[in-house]
């Protein structure tokens with residue numbers, strides 16, 4: 255077993271780090287990349303274009319679709335470095351839809367949709383969940399009815415990033431009489447189409463935005479369907495494995511963690527009453543984060559190694575997702591406790607520390623064990639597919 259980076263991989267990591275230092279300035283977006291304002295959207299779009307110019311946005315794709323045929327290891331290094339500085343390096347299009355198109359799409363779809371993604375020209379959001387269909391996604395009700403060479407779509411999707419997207423890739427019911435998993439198709443919809451309405455929903459930290467999206471008699475060509483009609487469920491299941499595989503989701507708290515450690519070692523910590531005795535107690539707790547972070551990282555590396563061997567990560571992706579999202583919450587609690595009352599102050603208080611990142615992360619990480627499939631559902635997958643045991 256070779257358990258180290260090659261010279262080229264180390265060199266690439268440094269190149270990515272330097273690029274990010276030069277081109278991604280988190281202070282330009284003090285409220286994070288998910289905040290909903292025009293300046294943030296513009297900054298993120300420009301950054302993605304720069305990534306596209308480097309060929310990094312879709313580096314592991316085949317050259318024929320505008321990728322670089324880069325290894326999964328290189329891609330993982332890129333995403334790991336991006337996660338550490340909280341840069342928006344992943345996207346629903348590149349990571350979730352693109353593999354679905356590559357595996358199931360027509361040659362025309364590959365040309366029409368993949369190439370603009372490589373250039374960062376068209377941004378995508380993922381529209382799977384509905385008010386009555388989250389964990390039990392297959393019970394979704396959004397309906398697509400065939401009418402000549404079009405589908406007419408009616409229904410509602412929720413919790414998606416449609417405000418940042420130009421297009422949405424979604425699941426719709428095309429056969430209401432078939433068993434629920436067998437009557438679903440995978441469709442791509444232009445968000446500027448007539449009959450699409452996007453309403454905002456706000457994350458409890460007040461910064462992140464989700465949306466509910468309504469479709470009223472929205473017409474899309476039949477050629478917007480990925481794969482065969484009524485086989486969309488099986489395509490989506492594979493897409494979800496890709497969604498859960500991203501290392502940036504799994505070690506996303508590393509940046510906040512490192513900032514906290516840096517702060518605790520600085521003179522500023524003593525100014526808020528963290529003396530040596532208190533620091534010893536805090537250190538013990540924060541070593542737990544260090545341990546868990548390394549386990550989560552290794553689970554992510556395992557996924558990369560599977561992808562490199564041509565395998566599609568399955569329950570392994572659920573393990574990494576579970577570990578990474580729960581670690582985010584554990585660490586946020588430890589960090590709040592470490593800073594005492596100061597740990598609860600948001601950045602608008604003159605007494606806040608670390609720009610209010612800690613309470614922000616405390617609120618934000620609550621949603622991590624829900625997004626992309628809840629921890630309970632991930633544990634069901636690990637039980638059934640990984641251990642051969644029944645689901646709860």
Ligand SMILES: Cc1cc2nc3c(=O)[nH]c(=O)nc-3n(C[C@H](O)[C@H](O)[C@H](O)COP(=O)(O)OP(=O)(O)OC[C@H]3O[C@@H](n4cnc5c(N)ncnc54)[C@H](O)[C@@H]3O)c2cc1C
Pocket residue numbers: 379380381382383384385386387388389390412413414415621622624625626627628629630631634646
């Ligand atoms: C930050 C964030 C981003 C998101 N982004 C997107 C997006 O871009 N696109 C999109 O389509 N969706 C998105 N979602 C939606 C997300 O996928 C769903 O919220 C999630 O799948 C859970 O579905 P639900 O909210 O309907 O909860 P429910 O499915 O109603 O679950 C409620 C509770 O019951 C538990 N539960 C349900 N079924 C079982 C079971 N069989 N066994 C044990 N426990 C069970 C769940 O674990 C949960 O605790 C996002 C959600 C969040 C929080």
